[in-house]
Amino acid sequence: MKRLLILGAGTAGTMAANKLRPILKQTEWDITIVDQATEHHYQPGYLFIPFGTYTAADVVKKTESFLPSGVDFITSGIDRVDPDAQVVHLSNGEIQAYDYLIIATGTHPRPDQTPGLDGPEYGQSIHDFYTLEGATRLHEALAGFTGGRIAVNIVEMPIKCPVAPLEFTFLADAYFEKRGIRDKVDMVYVTPLPAAFTKPVAAKSLGGMLDERDIELESDFMLERVDAENHRLVSYDEREIPYDLLVTVPLNMGADYVALSGLGDELNHVPVDKHTFLSKKYDTIFALGDAAALPTSKAGSVAHFAVDVFTDNFVEYINGRPMERSFDGHANCFIESGHGKAMLIDFNYDTQPLSGEYPIPVIGPFGLLKESRRNHWGKLVFKWTYWHMLLPGRRLPVPTAMSMAGKHREDS
Numbered sequence: 001m002k003r004l005l006i007l008g009a010g011t012a013g014t015m016a017a018n019k020l021r022p023i024l025k026q027t028e029w030d031i032t033i034v035d036q037a038t039e040h041h042y043q044p045g046y047l048f049i050p051f052g053t054y055t056a057a058d059v060v061k062k063t064e065s066f067l068p069s070g071v072d073f074i075t076s077g078i079d080r081v082d083p084d085a086q087v088v089h090l091s092n093g094e095i096q097a098y099d100y101l102i103i104a105t106g107t108h109p110r111p112d113q114t115p116g117l118d119g120p121e122y123g124q125s126i127h128d129f130y131t132l133e134g135a136t137r138l139h140e141a142l143a144g145f146t147g148g149r150i151a152v153n154i155v156e157m158p159i160k161c162p163v164a165p166l167e168f169t170f171l172a173d174a175y176f177e178k179r180g181i182r183d184k185v186d187m188v189y190v191t192p193l194p195a196a197f198t199k200p201v202a203a204k205s206l207g208g209m210l211d212e213r214d215i216e217l218e219s220d221f222m223l224e225r226v227d228a229e230n231h232r233l234v235s236y237d238e239r240e241i242p243y244d245l246l247v248t249v250p251l252n253m254g255a256d257y258v259a260l261s262g263l264g265d266e267l268n269h270v271p272v273d274k275h276t277f278l279s280k281k282y283d284t285i286f287a288l289g290d291a292a293a294l295p296t297s298k299a300g301s302v303a304h305f306a307v308d309v310f311t312d313n314f315v316e317y318i319n320g321r322p323m324e325r326s327f328d329g330h331a332n333c334f335i336e337s338g339h340g341k342a343m344l345i346d347f348n349y350d351t352q353p354l355s356g357e358y359p360i361p362v363i364g365p366f367g368l369l370k371e372s373r374r375n376h377w378g379k380l381v382f383k384w385t386y387w388h389m390l391l392p393g394r395r396l397p398v399p400t401a402m403s404m405a406g407k408h409r410e411d412s
């Protein structure tokens with residue numbers, strides 16, 4: 001019997017289990033998946049919790065209900081992978097052997113990595129929306145906020161869903177306007193990037209949206225420490241940003257066991273071939289989703305397209321044939337812009353987000369880099385799609401590889 005071990009039953013691990021179980025014969029392959037949690041979180045839904053649109057009930061479901069029969073689920077933390085012996089030491093004391101290992105334990109906010117951030121002010125004047133607890137506490141903080149200065153800060157890239165802090169900022173602007181106190185709130189968006197976003201066309205458009213909303217942009221801000229007592233962000237080049245309420249996106253890091261096993265980079269993400277997800281060090285290990293160090297966004301959409309490519313390749317690989325499919329870095333994300341509207345971006349390793357229509361030229365129905373109500377509804381409907389189509393591994397009617405159809409080439 002061959003053994004496939006999947007570490008992490010989040011977006012990527014669950015999809016991989018659902019896609020591979022029907023393909024790998026049960027008489028030949030054991031599939032086991034390990035996760036420290038028994039609940040699966042729809043993380044894109046965290047964005048809406050601070051504004052009262054969603055509650056925890058919208059974003060949390062039992063992990064087991066999304067795993068196919070014929071896959072063993074172990075609830076445990078992971079202590080260490082021994083890649084030479086091809087075994088994983090679990091925190092519950094078990095040792096799991098594998099023929100092939102998929103690392104899919106994601107990336108997670110680590111406020112403890114920035115001096116001054118993770119102190120007594122965390123949950124008081126400092127909040128996040130990258131965890132369920134953080135988003136829930138931020139809901140109360142926003143409801144009680146009657147005026148002052150809000151700073152939204154990305155500590156360092158890469159973070160999962162790099163557009164989420166912008167979305168939060170646009171939604172907060174609309175939220176305060178709706179409450180009739182926008183004129184009493186100063187907002188500043190503080191980023192280590194040289195502009196509002198990484199790629200030029202999207203950066204121009206998103207930067208313009210901050211301007212229109214009278215939101216200050218503080219770019220190239222490399223955070224050295226948070227002076228939590230005096231409510232200030234301090235950068236390495238000695239700039240100081242005062243705030244009354246800080247919404248932080250802390251440093252994102254892969255799981256600690258990745259570092260302990262000698263499998264990670266400096267942020268505990270696993271270096272892999274960017275087209276096949278095979279570890280650069282071990283030919284029995286793949287990394288999928290946010291756990292992988294890939295030069296594209298860390299996003300659920302990337303995990304989805306990546307798992308499609310990986311599944312076909314894996315079947316070839318275990319049969320000793322070359323992996324013919326090549327992942328192109330395809331990512332797409334709706335960007336909430338407030339007042340019931342959103343934008344959409346679609347890009348890959350080689351093509352930056354461009355304007356146009358998606359997925360069908362002229363028809364859409366979604367507009368690229370254009371605010372519309374349809375895009376907003378697309379984002380809300382995506383929650384249903386996630387639970388009912390994506391996680392169970394069903395095919396969506398969108399191409400896995402990025403297509404130029406419908407895109408306007410304003411970068412050429």
Ligand SMILES: Cc1cc2nc3c(=O)[nH]c(=O)nc-3n(C[C@H](O)[C@H](O)[C@H](O)COP(=O)(O)OP(=O)(O)OC[C@H]3O[C@@H](n4cnc5c(N)ncnc54)[C@H](O)[C@@H]3O)c2cc1C
Nearest residue numbers: 008010011012036043044078105106161289290299300301
């Ligand atoms: C606020 C926010 C908004 C977002 N919005 C979007 C969006 O609009 N569109 C989009 O595409 N993506 C979005 N994302 C990103 C998306 O949620 C992630 O990219 C996606 O969940 C990655 O899937 P994954 O399987 O790699 O990791 P995860 O889904 O995070 O799963 C990792 C799993 O590993 C488990 N695990 C971790 N460490 C250990 C350990 N040591 N031992 C045992 N188990 C462990 C965890 O419990 C978890 O179940 C958003 C994320 C956030 C936080």
